[in-house]
Amino acid sequence: MESVVDLALLGLLAVTAIAVVRVRNLVAVVMLMGIYSFLSAALFVVLDAVDVAFTEVAVGAGVSTILALGTVALVGTRQQRHAKSPVIPLLIVLVTGGMLVYGTYDLPRWGQADNPIHGHVAPEYLADHVPLAGQDGEALEVHIPNIVTTVLASYRGYDTLGETTVVFAAMVGVLLLFVGTGGRRGASARGAGGGDDDPDGAS
Amino acid sequence: MEVLGLFNYWVVIFLMMVGFYALISRGNLVKKVIGLNIFQTSVIIFYVSTGKIAGGTAPILIGDDHGVAEAGAEVLYSNPLPHVLMLTAIVVGVATMAMALALVVRIRETYGTVEDDEIQEQVLADEAVEGARA
Numbered sequence: 001m002e003s004v005v006d007l008a009l010l011g012l013l014a015v016t017a018i019a020v021v022r023v024r025n026l027v028a029v030v031m032l033m034g035i036y037s038f039l040s041a042a043l044f045v046v047l048d049a050v051d052v053a054f055t056e057v058a059v060g061a062g063v064s065t066i067l068a069l070g071t072v073a074l075v076g077t078r079q080q081r082h083a084k085s086p087v088i089p090l091l092i093v094l095v096t097g098g099m100l101v102y103g104t105y106d107l108p109r110w111g112q113a114d115n116p117i118h119g120h121v122a123p124e125y126l127a128d129h130v131p132l133a134g135q136d137g138e139a140l141e142v143h144i145p146n147i148v149t150t151v152l153a154s155y156r157g158y159d160t161l162g163e164t165t166v167v168f169a170a171m172v173g174v175l176l177l178f179v180g181t182g183g184r185r186g187a188s189a190r191g192a193g194g195g196d197d198d199p200d201g202a203s
Numbered sequence: 204m205e206v207l208g209l210f211n212y213w214v215v216i217f218l219m220m221v222g223f224y225a226l227i228s229r230g231n232l233v234k235k236v237i238g239l240n241i242f243q244t245s246v247i248i249f250y251v252s253t254g255k256i257a258g259g260t261a262p263i264l265i266g267d268d269h270g271v272a273e274a275g276a277e278v279l280y281s282n283p284l285p286h287v288l289m290l291t292a293i294v295v296g297v298a299t300m301a302m303a304l305a306l307v308v309r310i311r312e313t314y315g316t317v318e319d320d321e322i323q324e325q326v327l328a329d330e331a332v333e334g335a336r337a
Binding site: 002003006007010011013014017018020021026029030033036037040043044047048049050051052055056059060063064067068070071072074075076079080084086089090092093094096097100101104105107109110111112113115117118121122125126145146147148151152156159160162163166167169170171173174177178 | 208209210211212213214216217218219220221222223224225227228229230231232233234236237238240241244247248251252253254255256257258259260261262263264265279280281282283284285286287288289290291293294295297298299300301302304305306307308309311317318320
């Protein structure tokens with residue numbers, strides 16, 4: 001049953017991805033990306049990754065869609081038809097995909113409990129008690145039933161700190177990009193979607 | 204089950220190649236960013252697929268009132284490690300996407316278009332003007 005739902009969701013994802021590439025109206029593309037995110041979140045639930053699923057819904061389908069819609073509102077909704085031939089990109093994609101598919105024959109089969117990935121540290125993470133490093137006493141053991149939370153906040157806390165740093169750096173970058181425009185020509189920054197800054201670009 | 208053994212990975216590769224194709228064949232910069240997003244999601248699906256154990260359950264301990272599993276409980280949990288790594292990847296992915304879209308908006312403000320061939324024409328025209336001036 002699990003596999004059937006898995007296959008159906010993967011098929012829907014593939015169809016949605018093709019639609020995203022083919023549709024020219026960018027608002028429709030953004031909406032399709034929202035559908036794509038929700039489908040992948042459903043797939044994550046089937047694959048037992050519930051934490052990844054709700055993060056994907058909140059961040060992938062929520063925040064990303066809002067960001068993309070804001071961008072499309074500023075840059076225009078039509079994608080132009082261009083004369084370039086699709087043959088060379090298609091060839092590159094087919095060759096790359098063919099090589100990757102050939103590579104998958106060396107991968108362990110999906111869903112088996114004795115795959116190499118399930119050795120190493122994962123059984124330790126799944127052990128009942130997770131002692132807090134550097135502390136003693138049973139009271140200080142981490143009693144979080146959700147293993148993903150335990151690993152995220154305790155074992156791999158520095159990863160999460162690094163992630164926060166990246167998000168902060170991206171935020172500063174975005175702010176700097178827009179503060180630069182506001183300082184130089186404050187009037188056109190407000191009406192960035194309008195045609196009034198076309199002469200600037202042409203000069 | 205044996206037939207399906209590699210199917211997840213093939214669909215992941217298909218999605219990855221669709222994203223790659225959008226990235227290299229489409230001229231619109233917003234479409235390129237969205238292609239990159241599809242590519243990234245395919246990698247996330249790949250990692251989460253590798254962590255799955257058929258017949259397993261989500262890695263949340265099933266236990267007593269204190270949330271501690273009973274010793275020797277024979278519950279099969281899927282691997283939590285790829286999930287944790289992909290949580291980080293999703294959040295970092297949206298941060299890079301925000302940055303890329305901000306750059307697209309800035310490019311639109313400077314060049315008045317987000318089609319890469321038109322931007323290229325303008326850059327070449329500007330260079331020609333500067334070359335004539337020098």
